[in-house]
Amino acid sequence: MKVRAFGPGTIAIPEITASVLDTSVTIPYTPTSGNLADSVKFYDHTASGSEFEIEWQIKIGDSDWFNAKTTKHTVYLTRAQPKASGRQESLFYLGCKNADGQTTEAGMISEIWNEFTDWDVRKRGGSSGMTYWGDIPLGPDGKALEQCTNFDYLISEEDGTCEAWAQLFIEILRAQGTTSPKLAVITPKNVTNPDLNGQFLLIRNWTSNPSWQALDRIPAQSNTDSPASFDNHAIVKIGTTLYDPSYGRSFGSENAHENAAFAGFTYLNSSGTQVTATNASSVQQAQYDTVTYP
Structure with a gap:
């Protein structure tokens, strides 16, 4: 028995001798002819018109080729060789x-x-x-x-x-x-008074009148009531652009991100007293450090 197949575009499996056992037809590893798309591509077998279809043909002895079956597959065609640490x-x-x-x-x-x-x-x-x-x-x-x-x-x-x-x-x-994305971790600092040690980032929105109280939070991934403060926050840097996946927003500078994300900062002074400072838009009060991952 001979088998051949045709896929999307110019992709084809050339004629090859198959082995038959009961109801199973098996062919050896066979390089295809033709090329895949020269771009990122998503073929989805669950969506009509988006499948990676392979039309299988069979020839027995001196018979003509006849269509055996068309199989539909999900295929992920990446832009380059994957470098992810996971394969989920x-x-x-x-x-x-x-x-x-x-x-x-x-x-x-x-x-x-x-x-x-x-x-x-x-x-x-x-x-x-x-x-x-x-x-x-x-x-x-x-x-x-x-x-x-x-x-x-x-x-x-x-x-x-x-x-x-x-x-x-x-x-x-x-x-x-x-490999261009870098993990960055943000912590509070006080550039105007080094005696104060950073403690918490106050996520917008807060009010300081008459005292500091958390208000409605900025929208986050499937959550409009995420925590109001953190001792650090992780984002992604690509070149000069900052991406905050937790909140779905991107920024052109650290200070722009700080002003949009944080209402204020809390610190502990040398005597252990907590001090809260409002975000001063003209002064960067958070530290952005690129860290190794992984």
Whole structure:
């Protein structure tokens, strides 16, 4: 028995001798002819018209070729060799689905980032958006358990911290072959009084009249009531652009991000007294440090 097949575009499996056992037909590893698309591409077997279709043909003895079956597949075609530390399908799904047709790194990054800006990021097969600080389990110190800060926990449990969301954006881009994204961690500082040690970032919105109180928070991923303060916050840097995946917003400078994200900062002075300062738009009061990941 001979087998051959034809796929999208010029992709083809050349004529090859197959082995038959009961109802199974098997062919050896066979390189295809033709080329895949020269761009990011998402073929989805669950969506009519978007499948990676392979038309299989069979020839028995001296018979003519006849159509045996058309199979439909999901295929993720990345822009370059993947460099992600994980191989979860959702990394390729979120990247290829959103960047479908993109040929440049800039275009690919832009289209993938757009997925984060409506606060509704859904993993492969997800029925709703994954959440930023939805129901994160805490340790005895009141901080999120370490596993909740990882992108694989976010994909699995559909809930995660800022670091998990930053890692997710990085890993999606790495799955497309780019290494340009960097993880950055933000902590409070006081550039006008080094005697004050940074303690908390106050996430917008707060009021200081008559005393400091948290108001409605800025929208976050599938959450309009995320925590009002943190001792640090993780984002992603690509060149001079800052991406905050937790809140779905991007900025051209550290100070622009600081002014949009933080209403104020708390510090401990040398005597241990807590001091709260309003965000001064002209003075950068947070430290942005690029860290190794992973």
